[in-house]
Amino acid sequence: MFSGAGVYPLLALLAGVASGPARDELRAVAPSALNLPPVDGVSAALGVWTRHDLPLSPGWDPGTRLSGDPSIDQPRLDAWAFAETGGRIPALPVAVDEDTGVVLASALSVVTEWVQPFDNGVMSPAAGPWSGRTLAALHRRHAASDALRPLRVLDGAVTLLTVEGGDDIDVLLAIGADAATPGSVLAAAIDGFARSTPATTGPGITAQEVDATDPAPELLVSLPAFDLAAGHDLLADPDLFGLRTASRDGTFPGISPVDLAVSSARQQAVASFTALGFQAATVTALAMYPLAYRPPTARKLRVTVTFDRPFGFLAVHRPTGLVLVAGWVRDPADWTP
Structure with missing residues (x-):
């Protein structure tokens, strides 16, 4: 299973802060923000974290910073995924390390009774x-x-x-x-x-x-x-998500004057269909590294x-x-x- 509605907000956010070919590729996939009105049975959340020592562009201040210590940062991010999905997904699908510069994440939950x-x-x-x-x-x-x-x-x-x-x-x-x-x-x-x-x-x-x-x-x-769980690596098909340049040498001046590249992009999804109702949850996350620290993808x-x-x-x-x-x-x- 997969949720495009979980990926799209992150791509649209990146498109708004990217430049050059990375911006063009992202806008081809996500030209505008996804504005889902309040819906009974659906909850959605967006999380943004930046490393404490990463220079930020004017107007970009998510208010949440990564310490640079994975033993502190990973449990915080995992707790966010757990809380925003009602415990259905216990951890963020990307791992952070001391070089992670930016993490973007979306959470989506769908719960309904028949x-x-x-x-x-x-x-x-x-x-x-x-x-x-x-x-x-x-x-x-x-x-x-x-x-x-x-x-x-x-x-x-x-x-x-x-x-x-x-x-x-x-x-x-x-x-x-x-x-x-x-x-x-x-x-x-x-x-x-x-x-x-x-x-x-x-x-x-x-x-x-x-x-x-x-x-x-x-x-x-x-x-x-049925009771399903699935994980997806979005960088396995970067062209589908407009991430080809963003994962190689993309620049995001709307976030930071330091060049950043998307190093990891993953989604974790679960769903269950029972006699009484349907429940589904997804967490999608993108990790970005300063290019000087870029790992393989x-x-x-x-x-x-x-x-x-x-x-x-x-x-x-x-x-x-x-x-x-x-x-x-x-x-x-x-x-x-």
């Missing part, structure tokens, strides 16, 4: 990469006149199921065809969930007519519970949607459509009696 909880159970997929396993699963039945409302299909190739949270947070589950790659499914879901249309055919969907006492359609949902229609092979998810701010967190469930937990 409007309609799931029931705990098991799942035993008959085919696909999870066949032969008994998985801890969640099940839910929608049986009202609008039971099919959460189910939509995008271009016939990706099935989206909206799980509504109690705040302004929805979690969209996305499953594609057997051969679809995680990148293609998540990219299609992110780009197209707003134009998806109601449908009763698509990946993961089966539909059949059954005997019933009323003619209203019903929707049965089954998926594995009735008859009713019954529709069932079953996520019984790898699938994706998006946590979306409902009013704006902003994707807060996206991820891919590749290996869920086995059920233990």
